[in-house]
Amino acid sequence: MKIAVIGDTHLGYPRFYSDSFIQARAAFKDADQKADLILFLGDLYDSRVPSLQVLGEAISLFRELKTPVYAIHGNHERRSRGALNPVELLQKAGFLTHLHLDSAIFEKDGEKVFLAGFGNVPDDLALRALEKLKEKVTPPTDSFSILLIHQSFKEFVYGENLSSIHDLEPLNYSLYLNGHIHAHKTGMDGKFLIPGSTVLTQLTREETKPKGYILYDTNSKTHEFVEIPSRKFIFEEIEFENTFPKEAQERIKEKLSELKAPKTIIKLRIKGTLAQGFKTSDLTLPSEEGVFIDNRLNERHLKKEIEKIREMRENKLSLRDLSEQRLRERLEGKISLFDPQKLFEYLLDGPEAGMEYLKTKRT
Numbered sequence: 182m183k184i185a186v187i188g189d190t191h192l193g194y195p196r197f198y199s200d201s202f203i204q205a206r207a208a209f210k211d212a213d214q215k216a217d218l219i220l221f222l223g224d225l226y227d228s229r230v231p232s233l234q235v236l237g238e239a240i241s242l243f244r245e246l247k248t249p250v251y252a253i254h255g256n257h258e259r260r261s262r263g264a265l266n267p268v269e270l271l272q273k274a275g276f277l278t279h280l281h282l283d284s285a286i287f288e289k290d291g292e293k294v295f296l297a298g299f300g301n302v303p304d305d306l307a308l309r310a311l312e313k314l315k316e317k318v319t320p321p322t323d324s325f326s327i328l329l330i331h332q333s334f335k336e337f338v339y340g341e342n343l344s345s346i347h348d349l350e351p352l353n354y355s356l357y358l359n360g361h362i363h364a365h366k367t368g369m370d371g372k373f374l375i376p377g378s379t380v381l382t383q384l385t386r387e388e389t390k391p392k393g394y395i396l397y398d399t400n401s402k403t404h405e406f407v408e409i410p411s412r413k414f415i416f417e418e419i420e421f422e423n424t425f426p427k428e429a430q431e432r433i434k435e436k437l438s439e440l441k442a443p444k445t446i447i448k449l450r451i452k453g454t455l456a457q458g459f460k461t462s463d464l465t466l467p468s469e470e471g472v473f474i475d476n477r478l479n480e481r482h483l484k485k486e487i488e489k490i491r492e493m494r495e496n497k498l499s500l501r502d503l504s505e506q507r508l509r510e511r512l513e514g515k516i517s518l519f520d521p522q523k524l525f526e527y528l529l530d531g532p533e534a535g536m537e538y539l540k541t542k543r544t
């Protein structure tokens with residue numbers, strides 16, 4: 182059986198709005214031709230409440246597919262228990278099967294594949310969620326089994342208290358498929374696969390690699406990465422040393438004209454130092470469509486470097502996850518009458534909504 186694995190299409194991603202649709206379509210349409218089954222790993226949308234425009238685009242795309250789709254939701258779609266998320270909405274419309282702490286058997290031409298999935302949970306709850314899955318779902322030993330997840334793992338992402346891909350091994354699946362990480366990766370000798378996103382989002386050096394999806398063959402137990410046409414992304418660096426602003430500006434301009442090509446996205450990191458007495462504000466940086474300047478000039482001080490690392494680390498955990506985690510930690514063991522995640526959801530709508538929720542929980 183041929184299985185296509187697609188992840189992180191981020192439909193409606195504001196910075197590259199039309200790319201998000203064009204490239205997701207390219208992946209799904211190609212997969213539809215080549216695979217018997219399509220698995221989707223979460224973050225179909227960029228928002229947990231996508232606009233009607235975005236939902237409309239998703240519906241038109243899914244209507245065109247002939248291959249069955251099984252999917253989980255990502256952190257961008259996660260909502261509190263009981264609230265419908267936009268991936269589940271597509272299940273209601275009959276376009277896919279949503280798997281959350283749940284399993285299904287897919288059969289074609291006499292070959293059976295066991296599928297289980299859990300949608301994204303905050304990183305600090307990942308191990309607990311794995312335990313829960315283990316209690317609820319047991320993969321059969323006599324057929325090929327696949328687990329779909331959408332989490333961070335310390336082998337691929339820098340962060341504190343992240344689980345390891347080896348925490349998955351006791352679950353005994355034949356294959357683990359993970360979304361969330363936006364570049365194609367493999368682990369556990371090909372038993373752990375990440376297709377990466379189909380659209381450019383983070384503008385990191387990693388994302389200069391081609392975008393695409395994974396095509397897995399259950400007979401040979403091997404996979405190939407299928408590239409999709411996508412916007413070219415270049416990441417370059419210029420280092421200055423005691424350079425006068427005028428000269429620095431010239432070099433930036435030269436570099437950009439050398440790299441520039443139609444539709445190409447360029448990220449140019451500038452670092453090092455300007456001539457003594459000059460500040461980065463003495464430099465006029467170009468603002469052009471598709472060009473992103475990452476200004477790290479005059480950042481040699483250790484304190485700043487440390488701050489940067491801390492910032493990077495915290496950005497790995499989204500602001501929402503971080504706030505939710507703080508709320509949970511503060512309430513830990515103190516109050517058991519309500520669900521902190523639910524309270525958080527209501528608080529997002531304002532303090533009144535939060536109070537209303539608490540009132541309904543009062544006995």
Ligand SMILES: [Mn+2]
Nearest residue numbers: 189224255361
């Ligand atoms: Mn994502």
